[in-house]
Amino acid sequence: MGFSTVIGHTEQLHIIKELIEKNAFPSSVLFSGPKGIGKKLVAVETAKLLTENSFGIKIIGEDKPPTIDEIRDSSSWLFKKPQYSSKKVLIIDNAETMKTEAANALLKTLEEPPSYAVIILITSNENYLLPTIRSRCKIFRFGKLTEQQVKTVLQNLGIQYDERIIKICGNSPGKAIALVNSKVPDLIAELIKLLKEKKLYENITSFSANFSSMSREETELFIDALELLLSEKKTFLKWFEPLEKGRTFLKFYGRPRNVIEWILINITENGG
Structure with a gap:
């Protein structure tokens, strides 16, 4: 059946x-x-x-x-x-x-x-x-799939992907498919680099400018992926509230660029 x-x-x-x-x-x-x-x-x-x-x-x-x-x-x-x-x-x-x-x-x-x-x-x-x-x-x-099951879905659909997408899709094939043609993986990599080099504060405006032409749906993908990557970090508690509030602002028609800029300003002001 x-x-x-x-x-x-x-x-x-x-x-x-x-x-x-x-x-x-x-x-x-x-x-x-x-x-x-x-x-x-x-x-x-x-x-x-x-x-x-x-x-x-x-x-x-x-x-x-x-x-x-x-x-x-x-x-x-x-x-x-x-x-x-x-x-x-x-x-x-x-x-x-x-x-x-x-x-x-x-x-x-x-x-x-x-x-x-x-x-x-x-x-x-x-x-x-x-x-x-x-x-x-x-x-x-229904629960999330395993990483291998997500890969199987993508392979069955003939979709080419890189491992970064598997790491940030939250074991969701739907998100993985959306991420394949998205700027989110590159933006996540750029943000992580800025954080590691402690250069986020002076680059908030230029980084958030990337979201000027992005849809709310793609920006939400970015927030979800960032939350997933940071969830196992010791600093996650500093990020949690700004990310949640940013997601709410986005839902109620906040502009993507402004929402991301607001999140990052709040993080840096709190020592994130």
Whole structure:
């Protein structure tokens, strides 16, 4: 049964297969775990097994937070009986980004879904979801992959990479793929060099200028990679709060260059 394209997550896949084989798969499930580890791939493959084909599957929330209109439209779609498959599966990616009004609209469907319907929510932070939504879902928690599994994913996709990417991707194939075509590995190397040579303070402005043309997503990759590299260092506690606050500023539309400059100024002022 399915999942031939999925690397890792053996225990979760075993449970999912068993539930499908017994015709006991829940009507509402939550796939929770770090970003970029294959949760959406598992959701799509699960949906294919449930519908017995690729029909009857709808995905929302991939590129932007699911809106109340999308939730309502998806619910209307879900309540129309399937014509070409045994079930209908609605996959909601990045479910934690739903606003309260959209989440409340979804809650109505979760409370009384049609018998043939399955809703799969995907999240990288289940605590951001309404407790009433979490309580109506069976939760599958997915962990990070091993370094070798990440390499296998990249090799299977024919992606060329260097070892720096493996070290800073946090065992997330999704992040590794994003890092391949990113300036982040070079910027991390440059920052580490400045720190070792104790030349960061006088170079903050020139270094942060690198982020003027970078997206928030790529800047967040940089912050994640830096946090990962520093997590085992004795000085990590000095970095932790500025990195967390910087990530929050970035989320609420802070300019990447300004966010990075703010982080570095705070670090140097505190002897980082």
